[in-house]
Amino acid sequence: MTKVLDRDLEKDPLSRVEVHLVSREPEIISADAQIASPKNPIFHRLDVPTVGLPFTRELQQLDQLQNLIDKTQDFIPFLYSYRSISRAINSNESLKSVSTDPELQVEMMDLYNNLFKPRLDKILELQIALQDAADTLNLFVERAVKGEFTPSCVFYEKLIEFLDVVFNLDQMKQLKTGLTNDLSFFRRQRNLPPEMQDSTGKAQFFLGTRFFALNKIKETAMVKNCAKEPKYAKFFIDFLDFCCSYHKITILPRKQQAIVISMVTVLFVFETRHLTFKDNLNQVLTIISKCPIVPLYAEMNFKPFEVLKESPTFKVDSVPRGVSMATTNDEIKQFRSQYLIKENMSKFREAFTKSLSKISVVARTGKIDDINIIYQTIQCIATMASAIMNQSAFKFALPASGSDSFYDSRVKNNYTKEDLDVLIELIGDLKTLTGFALKSEQAVMQFIYYHVSSYIQDFLLHQVENTVQSAIKKKEKDVASVLEAIQNIFVNQKEKKEFKYVPPSIHQLDILRSQIHGLTKSTSLFYDKKEKLRPCIKKDTIESFNKFIDETQKFYSVLNFSQVIRDATNLGSLWFRETSLDIENKIQFPVRSSLPFILAEHVLSSSNKPGLHDSVFFPFEIYNDAASLAINVFNSQFLYKEIEAEVSLCVEMISFTFAQAFFKFSRESAAAAELPPECFGQIIPTPIRYSLMVKQSKLQILGSSINFNMVTTQKVNEMLEKELSQLVANLTDFRMIPFVNDIVKVIRTTHQFLFKNGLLLDDFDQIWRSARGAIQPLSPVSSLAASIINALDIGHMTFNTITRRFLPTKELNLQPPSNENWARLYTRLHSQDTKFIGAEHLEALVDLLDEGELSAFVSNCLGRIEEQVQKSIDLYLQVASAIRLLPAKSKDDLVGYYSFISDAYSEVSHPLLGQLYNSLRNVGNLVAIIFMLETELHPVGGNLSLMASVAQIIRDNLLLNKNLFATQEFEYDNVITHRTFPALWSVLEFLLCSPGPVKLSDTLTTASPISVFGDGVIVAAHSLILLAGEKGLYEYDSVVNQTLKLYDVQKISPKGDLKSFCYHASIISQAKDFTEIMIYPFISTLPPL
Known part of the structure; x- marks a missing residue:
């Protein structure tokens, strides 16, 4: 060896x-488990005295x-x-x-x-x-x-x-x-x-x-x-x-x-x-x-x-x-109508309702007065169970085509959705009725003992006794002695008025019935040699004996009430597939081929049938039944372990599928609830009844208790965090913020719905903090804040001061977070948000971020403003050398004035001119964002203004370069006065409005640069001018101001390039007014430059 x-x-x-x-x-290694209902002990052949009985030979x-x-x-x-040993050996790779x-x-x-x-x-x-x-x-x-x-x-x-x-x-x-x-x-x-x-x-x-x-x-x-x-x-x-x-x-x-x-x-x-x-x-x-x-x-x-x-x-x-x-x-x-449950479901529903209404009263009150209730209950239960097994046999006999697997062609691929619907419903009805029947066992058995005993005793003491007396009168002692022998053995306390109502055992019932039935045969002593009834025996006597035989035949079922119920309703055969394993020469089939798993998974996917949701756990009863057979019938440890392993895997898979379904349907309801009023009715939530399932904190499977609520809660917590984390990861554009904010609201409401329906979920804020990467409460360090900061691409958007919106230059296609209808609807509703960035986005930003994250966002914006202001100043120092401001001519004629400034400044260029405009645009865009953000923030504490911080940052940079922005004295004829930024900006402003080609760099030329860079350039420049205190100098030298004044005075209709220039000049004027609205409140609070 x-x-x-x-x-x-x-x-x-x-x-x-x-x-x-x-x-x-x-x-899978599963925990130890026990079956809750072991097999009843059997006492069916105890010794019974047979002295004097006529048919003792038959008893042998x-x-x-x-x-x-x-x-x-x-x-x-x-x-x-039996499992093939050779197959097991061949499947062992090591051998x-x-x-x-x-x-x-x-x-x-x-x-x-x-x-x-x-x-x-x-x-x-x-x-x-x-x-x-x-x-x-x-x-x-x-x-x-x-x-x-x-x-x-x-x-x-x-x-x-x-x-x-x-x-x-x-x-x-x-x-x-x-x-x-x-x-x-x-x-x-x-x-x-x-x-x-x-x-x-x-x-x-x-x-x-x-x-x-x-x-x-x-x-x-x-x-x-x-x-x-x-x-x-x-x-x-x-x-x-x-x-x-x-x-x-x-x-x-x-x-x-x-x-x-x-x-x-x-x-x-x-x-x-x-x-x-x-x-x-x-x-x-x-x-x-x-x-x-x-x-x-x-x-x-x-x-x-x-x-x-x-x-x-x-x-x-x-x-x-x-x-x-x-x-x-x-x-x-x-014969499909005979075997398929769906063809007879109405009949089963009617029988179930009728039996349930009766046996539930017995279970509730503990009282019963009619043996037919018990017969009907047993028959109803046995018939429903038989229908399930008959359908299974029918499916095995008529496999589906197109499947290579013998077993799958008879199970997995052979049940339609309708077949699964009615099968789950019938299993649920069967197990429900069985539960009430077993719950009423004590009351039922007390009544059965009384009824069976009294029926038998009444027959023996009346019908048999009358026949005995008739035989004695007719002096037919052999008949009388035989009947008296039967009475002596089976009558309880013949001499007393009150009898002990002790029912016979199964063996005793066998003997009694065999003796009574034997007497009705033509070869018995009730008949003479010519097979005619003897004088003491009447035809009614034979009929009553036969009636007794037929009636007592039912007693076998009621005397073993609980065992008959359990045996009849044992659906373990729906799991067992030992002959199929032999036919396919396999060790085992995948769990997804197992009918209990197929049924449970189907319930969770049946969104259009919420009535089935209550029955999702009934397929697990098949595992309980199969385990009971494995232990009590097959005495097989490995079969039980296989069942136990599959149950462990099935519970894990079903809980995951259930968590997904419950989360999905709850999210759909939350999406409907979070719709704006004008969109109500566009989402019709799928009706569900999963709340009953999540309340199962003690689900009994294989004798062990499974806290299904806890298992599901863990998975839903993970789903919530994963969903939120995915949203944060996908937030790559600032325009997505309203969309992401609404989806977060949907998920928050989903959490509320799930919690109200019984799931003991973690606090949503805790889940949300974890998903967005916030390690500490109010911590500015979060992946959400970082994503939003990175998504703010100020260099690829143009600001419009009239609409107060930013127009991005990049296209954005929103992708729905799932393939569900509600997700596609929310994507359509937010499709307009991808065209611009405005107050809606900043409102959503305030709603989405907490105070710490907002602080991080604002700090980043302020830092970028400071960086871009300094960069703009550096670029201006280089560009300013190429600019000369000339004394204006023809100031009283619009056309002449435009011709002069065009001739004077149209050829002005510098390789860094485009970079200067872009840097100023970045500053202006950021300042506008801070201003608009401030309008969306609620007052907090001392209400420190964000714009005051912006003004202070710009002012500090101006102080470091005050010679570029401010003059000691304002002298009209002093050349130095007209070399500062407020004066030279007039030329740069003209170039922005120029309808002719403007050379922005060695390789880039464009007409009307203001349409390329937007109003952010104007906002930045006039913020510098206003905070430098040089508004008067700007207005004196500004060609835009002079052009608009002449336009207002002369009331002419300009044409061609002049018309375009006047239009752009009016845009600059509006942008300047917007800037003054932002900056003026802070000019008086700052010392002179």
Whole structure:
């Protein structure tokens, strides 16, 4: 073993392979869990005195038959849950080298033998058990034919149960191909002992034989003697007659299916001509024809007539007209209305409402006075559960086309949205009704004990007692003694007036019913040798006995009320797929192929059906049911662990999907609430009922409590922060601020809606701080503030002082934050915001940022103003050398004046002129933004003005360069006076308005630069002039002022370039007025320059 030990099989090599019998996907370590409802203990064969009973021989047959049922039934968990060992070995990547290493091959074969031999023994035991089943059935029939006992209804009921188990095992064996693969793998080894070769050969023959059990029954003497001795045929004719009558009165659909299986078994084994008696065969075939698909164990099913056609003794011509022998898919599709839940949902809703209204009263009051309420409840529950399993069988029998996976074609791809809707609804109704039924168990059982006991005691003390007295009078002591023996055993305190209402056990009920039913047979002592009723027995007596038999048949269901309810409503088969794994040769299927997950995920995606939202957790009941089967039926730890692992993964995935859906729908409602009044009605929120789901703080799955609210809350918190963080990251343009602010409002309202609906979310402000990168409250250091500062691209926008809006030169296309309708609507509503930047943007900015972030934004703007002012001064120093201000001529004539200034200044240029204008634009734009921002801010504390800070920054820069901006004395004829910025700006201002080409740099020439740079240039220049205290000098030298004065005086209509110049001059005048409005309040507070 050294090589194996050195590789992967350290410690325990067996466990390494054993572990591969468990699915590797999903690979989850889950917490310990317990199933809340363990299987009830069984006490069905306690000793009962039988002295004096007339049919004790049958009781022995019943006991043997029950033992045979138990023995064969024990093989079902082994056979169904069998996982191929060879498949597990082949799936182990670490064992791939076995095929090339002889030593490893020997070690692996030893390992395989240790694992497979116990399973091989079990297979051989199953073969012997099915052979014994056929032989024992033959023995029962021979004893009955010889008159050793007369079969009663109880024997036939047990026989139906027995044939059901045998048929299921026979069908299951054919589908579990993993057994055959493992056996072939085992037989390939060398030096296999002869006795082992013999036993494995038998096992291989057994596994490879189709209908092994049915054929073994067919080989028995009773079948061969059927043609010779009619008594053998009569036994099964009577059995088929009983099946027909039993099919009508049973309230459990599962028993009806077992009856159909028994009928098919009998018809498969015997020649139909031997079973024909009057029209009995017609009734049998009619019942079978109504069930073209019959569910078997778990996901298995079979087609009755497909099986019968494989029997050479079944004659097709024996099928009467009008009876459909559906075998092909097209023929079976004709029965879709019978199998599909959606075709019968109205009937189920009506039955559910009726049963719920009655059983809920019992659960609430603890009172019940009618046994029919219990019958109806059980029947309703069993019928709904049967409908679910019938539909599953139908889907498996008729797979969807276009899928490579056997399992997916029958589950994942075979259910329409409507199928899933009604299936979820029906599961919800079923589990709801089951919950009320189990809640009322105490009251129900008290009433059942009283009713069953009183019914039986009343029958024994009245009807039987009257017959006893009649027999005594007629001196027919044998009849009286038999009936008195029955009374002695089953009557409670015959001598007292008050009886103890103690119901019989299942075994006692079997004995009582078999004895009573045996007395109604023509071979009993109630009849004479001519099979006529004896004088002491009346026809009414036989009818009352038969009525007792039919009524007490229902007692089996009510006496085991809780167990019958749990067994009937166990939907674990919707998860199990062991035969499908064998067919596809897989270890496990993905979780998204699992029906419980498909159902839960579908509920969350069904936004148009809010009524289903209450049922989102009901699919998890399938996992509870499957786990109960894994523990109580299969006794399988690895199956339970697979379920537990899938539940862990499913809860995680479903909680994430649910959190997404809840967040999505709540956000849609929040978006509708945050719409402006003129847009109300443009978003119609999807109605949801998720609030009930999030209140599930103690969701019971696999016996463990899951706080679904907490799990969902964590995910929604993450979604909120992620959504907000994404908004901050996408804020790359200042024009997006109103849009982002409104989306944040939507998310804030979403948070409120989610919180009101039960989610215990973190405080929104805390989430918002985390998303925008604010580590400390009021901290100016945040990614949101940084994004907005970086988005303020002042160099690519022109300011308009009339509209007080900035016009960006770059295009912006808003992208909706999601593909939902509300997001597209909000994007359309804010599409105009991408054309400009105005008061709306600054209002949104104030709303979006906290005080610390606003402070950081303003500080950045002020710093940029200071930087750009200094840069403008530096550029001006270089450009000023190229500018000369000439004395004005023709000051009284507009046309002449324009000609003079055009000739004087049109050729002025400098390589840095464009940079100077751009720098001044930046200053003006920033000053305008600060001014507009100040109008949106609410007064705080001392209300320190932002514009005062702007004025002070500009003033400080002017002080450092006061010789450039201010004169000591204003002298009109002094050249130095007209070399300062306020005087020379007149030339620069002319160039801004010039309709002719202006050379801004060595490579750039443009006409009317003011249309390129906007009013920000004027705002900056006049802010410098006003804060320098040189307004008078500017007005004296300004060509723009002079032009507008002449225009106002002469009242002429200029044309051509003069018209364009006058228009631009008026723009400059308006920009100057706007600047004076901003700056004048602060001029008086500053000392002279």
